[in-house]
Amino acid sequence: MTLDDKTVEQLAAHLEQAELNAQDVVKITDAHPDMDFEDAYAIQYAIRKAKTGRGQKFAGLKMGLTSRAKMTQMGVDTPIFGFLMDYMARGDGEEIRIDELIHPKIEPEIAFVTKADLRGPGCHIGDVLVATDFVLPSMEVIDSRYRDFKFDLKSVIADNTSSSRFVAGGHAGDARALDLRTLGVVLEKNGEVVATGAGAAVLGHPANSVAMLANMLGARGEHIPAGTYIMTGAVTEAVAVAKGDCVTARFQGLGSVSVRFV
Secondary structure, three states: OOOOHHHHHHHHHHHHHHHHHOOOEOOHHHOOOOOOHHHHHHHHHHHHHHHHHOOOOEEEEEEEOOOHHHHHHHOOOOOEEEEEEHHHEEEOOOEEOHHHOOOOEEEEEEEEEEOOOEOOOOOOHHHHHHHEEEEEEEEEEEOOOEHHHOOOHHHHHHOHHHEEEEEEOOOOEOOOOOOOOOOEEEEEEOOEEEEEEEHHHOOOOHHHHHHHHHHHHHOOOOOEOOOOEEEEEEOOOOEEOOOOOEEEEEEOOOEEEEEEEO
16 A cells, blocks of 8 residues: 555545535545555445445445456456445336436446355456355446546445446246346336447356455455345446436346336
């Protein structure tokens, strides 16, 4: 690490206030160009500690940069991860207030819920499928706190990988009975198809995303506990949304999930 504890705490407070006040900021590496990836995760963890310290509840984990093309573009060989809190959750068909966000985008994802602990290093797709209770169709609203959605990798890790809101719906599916690799997804906005994709867009198979998460946490002396809700990464590109939009994601064999922006 290159940042001292005081600077980490200050940057964590700076980014969290940007989130809570829906006000954009410039990326933090502009002022701290020498910060490293450990610094970035230290800031993210400080944000999580601040939220739990105020009584908010941990709700799950999420993966980002799970597209091979996006990883190549960003010059990395592993995805990044962040966390979800209870206040970010919305039910299927519920509303999300635009004025609580800066410049939201939405993307469909296949979520996993575990029934057993997953530990790395050495976690692989077989371990994940055995440890999975069920999968759910979901959508994530990402909302970078950085001006014009412009950031570098360290800045976005510190900003909790742009986590903002998430919604799950449809019905639970058996991860071993479904072909998650070829499972098709259609994203609609106001009744028009705006994006399509398949589970293979997420590291070839979305269970690979969970395995990578377990291995990244294992390198930090952490693990994925049983009962964890995990968003595995976008199946399609993210689509911008505005007040009045209704977005529905339809997942082959798993039903649909919808949300309205007001």
